[in-house]
Amino acid sequence: MLRVAIVGASGYTGVELARLLTGHPHVELTAATSRKYAGKPLASVFPSLRGCTDLLCENLGPEELLDRADFFFTAVPHGTAMDIVPALLAAGRKVVDLSADYRLRDLTVYEQWYQDHSSADLFQEAVYGLPELYRQQIRDCRLLANPGCYPTSVILGLAPLLRENLIDPGTLVIDSKSGTSGAGRAANVATLFCEVTDGFRPYKVGGTHRHIPEMEQELSLLAGSTVRISFTPHLLPVSRGILSTMYAACRTPLACEAVQALYEEAYGDEPFVRVCAAGTLPATQHVRGSNFCDIAVTVDSRTNRVIVTSAIDNIVKGASGQAVQNMNLMNDFEETCGLTGLPFFP
Amino acid sequence: MLRVAIVGASGYTGVELARLLTGHPHVELTAATSRKYAGKPLASVFPSLRGCTDLLCENLGPEELLDRADFFFTAVPHGTAMDIVPALLAAGRKVVDLSADYRLRDLTVYEQWYQDHSSADLFQEAVYGLPELYRQQIRDCRLLANPGCYPTSVILGLAPLLRENLIDPGTLVIDSKSGTSGAGRAANVATLFCEVTDGFRPYKVGGTHRHIPEMEQELSLLAGSTVRISFTPHLLPVSRGILSTMYAACRTPLACEAVQALYEEAYGDEPFVRVCAAGTLPATQHVRGSNFCDIAVTVDSRTNRVIVTSAIDNIVKGASGQAVQNMNLMNDFEETCGLTGLPFFP
Amino acid sequence: MLRVAIVGASGYTGVELARLLTGHPHVELTAATSRKYAGKPLASVFPSLRGCTDLLCENLGPEELLDRADFFFTAVPHGTAMDIVPALLAAGRKVVDLSADYRLRDLTVYEQWYQDHSSADLFQEAVYGLPELYRQQIRDCRLLANPGCYPTSVILGLAPLLRENLIDPGTLVIDSKSGTSGAGRAANVATLFCEVTDGFRPYKVGGTHRHIPEMEQELSLLAGSTVRISFTPHLLPVSRGILSTMYAACRTPLACEAVQALYEEAYGDEPFVRVCAAGTLPATQHVRGSNFCDIAVTVDSRTNRVIVTSAIDNIVKGASGQAVQNMNLMNDFEETCGLTGLPFFP
């Protein structure tokens, strides 16, 4: 049994990691840290775990952490992760970092969009944890940068088209909608029930969301050239789910059947990507609670644009589920281990 | 007091008309038709009206209708409206038609997107009922084609930019999200609570929604050239509200301040359009229950695109409220009469 | 025009007062206080008010308050209200207090359930603001204690049965469910969207909710004897609405028709109480946004119990709407003035 710790267990990605890891046959959850809830049972912070775990939240320093586990998930904010990760690696531990601290390959870009970085030397070895793109590198890495939620839905949605050079990346417009769990569990007027329910709104309009450089980095690598995107996030009155609608001009007119075949080919062997049958579309309620990414590709021949829609559960494939998938790869477990739960509907 | 009838009162636009007209000082609601609920009190179909109206739903033929009112709202499906409207006009009544039957000016386009038309001769005199564009013609008309919900949010959002020729209309991408009341009140598995709640999904992706020709007609008139748009509708787990996010390439680089000023100028005198202060954004929960359209305009200088976001309540400004606004204009009532209720939040 | 101030305008009852008073023909909203948002436009705190008011939030001391208005709504927490109200009264102003500070008639009870009280001498003259019970006293008072939300739904629901001595008050079981706006607008993990949506839970089970003494006081007065109730509140995943389900043993077997007639008689002249027709039931979505209280009374002959169900919008009839109704009475305005908006559905 692999001894696993969750650093930062009191957020929504933390409880989702706890849910998934508790059911995982090859790991034992041996520590869960939380400054705010130190000393309280994790199951009292999240009564959904009532009776399922005896773990206490603890406020552990770096040394104590090392004693407690062999594999670490850091589910803390960016800026905090960089203070914890280097010591874990130095002590020979493997880490899946769910923050943004090791996702970007260019320090200048990181510092422009985030803040100063104290361990940029690790950028070289960190692997961007999208298994559909980097499976082999993930298997071999010790520091995994778990992708952002929006980027997961977007990169998986666009990869086949960009790889084949079928669209003009300069025309990419990406309109994404996220469930409110993406905003975290901090007490905040803007995410109170009454502020969010029965409503819908955009935020960070105009190219200012921090997931933009992450998407542009990966889309550029796929396209083989620098890609700039228009990206607008929106807040949905649902707990879980991201749906991204992506538009781009076709380089030459495309046939629906051809792009459908391209996607089915590209993702035919992927355990967690489901290409929607022609004429059907993804919906967040059909991936809820699962590690699936559902993708549909449609051609609008009136405007010569291709429209890709993709849906994930933002805290599973968009965070904790993908983190477990990466842990599986990094430890030679079956890739789907602990992630075989089907979406729950309704 | 103007005697007013609602033809097709048992849908969501019907009950909203009843709500608004019951509080209107210059009209008396004298008839409400419904085949399905004929003989039942309207307040038993919609208990929200309990104690507020004694009106019975009736199944009235054209002759009976004429006896009962002087002004008509036809809130029936397209195809049905064209069977009712000509007789009302022939008898000298004025009509606000909430269906799509008289919105398009080109019969070929209507028949391509909808069906055969039995009174296309009325296309010439029907006025497209967006007061912000056609106020004077509305005042003088007897047949008013009340705009679709999506088109209202989109046309108001884009009019200033197109009129000033600031964007390339060939690059227009419109991503819209609608509350479920837009799907009507028919019994239908797809709009059951459990199918919609806690979820989000696109529909009619790829240029197939019937509001597209309506938007293209009006946007083309504003642009002075033929406009083709990419338009994707989505279904929100809210009752009321449409939010449209619109993207277009700027013809030349635009300054935020300039486009902000353009919008404030364009809509400064409009009673029902609220331009969001720079740095703020619309949200459906902030227009809920009101006739307001809130609009924000943002420039993304990274990609040289302008992004317009607009929010309406789809059954008020997107249907019944706008219908009352048009009735006011057609009868020389104060334009805002009966529509002064503020948005309710939360 | 009556100059009116809202003390504590940044909560949900505050914005609802602003919404209702902005549309009131006889008052002018002249001040809105908020410590937290002092200096910010009220319409930036609540964008639903965008374009509808120029009022700034201010942090005003007692002297400044007096200059600014002639009538006051204190929408601050209990304990804070008692620090503000005496000075306003002393200066000859009238006050509707939405807190619990002047609802109880017995200081011992207040101090047992709440805290020490600094102006208990005002208990004698404060009038409990349920117009259906105390209309004449309200007209004549200068300090009005606006009822709690749960008590409004419960007292209106039970008054006819208790007055007629038809039930055994010792058997009263009251199961109430409230929308989340009742929990206020403070940043709080427990009322975040993700904690509340798609869920339901009881709280303060076992006779510990502070509205219990308020209900018992008024129910006892109606019954003419001391009443003790079992009361359980629950949190609904809706913004607005309270539904109370009340059970009591009939003293002697009751006929449905007789209790129905009793309720129709009791409330026949009340502008804001709607007795549901026999066989129909209240629902929070049918009173949403309105000042109505819908009530149904049912007899379960199998168990010889009567079951009363009542629905209100907790921030209208349960708070701000009732406060405006009381202001109307205290100023000889039409009782329904500013409150004629119908429920919005859907």
Place this chain on the structure above:
Amino acid sequence: MLRVAIVGASGYTGVELARLLTGHPHVELTAATSRKYAGKPLASVFPSLRGCTDLLCENLGPEELLDRADFFFTAVPHGTAMDIVPALLAAGRKVVDLSADYRLRDLTVYEQWYQDHSSADLFQEAVYGLPELYRQQIRDCRLLANPGCYPTSVILGLAPLLRENLIDPGTLVIDSKSGTSGAGRAANVATLFCEVTDGFRPYKVGGTHRHIPEMEQELSLLAGSTVRISFTPHLLPVSRGILSTMYAACRTPLACEAVQALYEEAYGDEPFVRVCAAGTLPATQHVRGSNFCDIAVTVDSRTNRVIVTSAIDNIVKGASGQAVQNMNLMNDFEETCGLTGLPFFP
């Protein structure tokens, strides 16, 4: 591998059975029947199953059914089940019936609350499938009557108190609230999204819900005397979840600690009942998607009543999960097999 069929797979209990059985290590889902969707892939009826099953919906007669499976779940309406079950049993198959057709032990009661019965002779051998009460009988039976959703939450909630004769059953008041999935997947105006969301309402008030005789039957057996209950169901704007709040007078004053200990003792070995720690309460969002029943017991010493609150997921422990639990027992599988998924929160 046990070959298992779902008769009536196109409802919400059907898809939940499919979800649970797909992940069950000892069974193979070999048939799914649906008249309405015959010929369509089950995964096109429920896209959540996309890629997870190739099963087609079929319209199978009794003979065909027998060929296709060895174990049957009948998830069809009452009245229909009785037409199917006898033939399956006669052919030596075992059946878990999710309808009400075999839950009652008294034909007179069945016919009074439901309709005529065509195979009442099976009442004697049918076992009421609440494992916490009838585990041994379930192991040995071939016809299992799966409990109703409300009864599951209520019987588990009250069993310890009734068995110990601590409450007066004549005072039982049960106030239950159910998610909308309990109303099924039929097209119906009353359960459209816009009718349910942002609202709450009671239904079947006054002792008319068909689960009453089922609850009274089992509560009477537990109490050792005839029990009559007041029961009021309500409709929650959530997909999944039932919360029941139950009130009864204590026969003699009870100490909180004593009843807490009683419940912990009663359910200490149960894999799917979680007794909430003293001072904590159940919530539907904390059992969502799981087979748990969370129960809290509270004493209100002011009124000498005990209040029990219990929460389940109505389509897991209240239907399909409990059905799988029963299948496990009937086939000597581990009782928790296929049911170890933790609740998902948020």
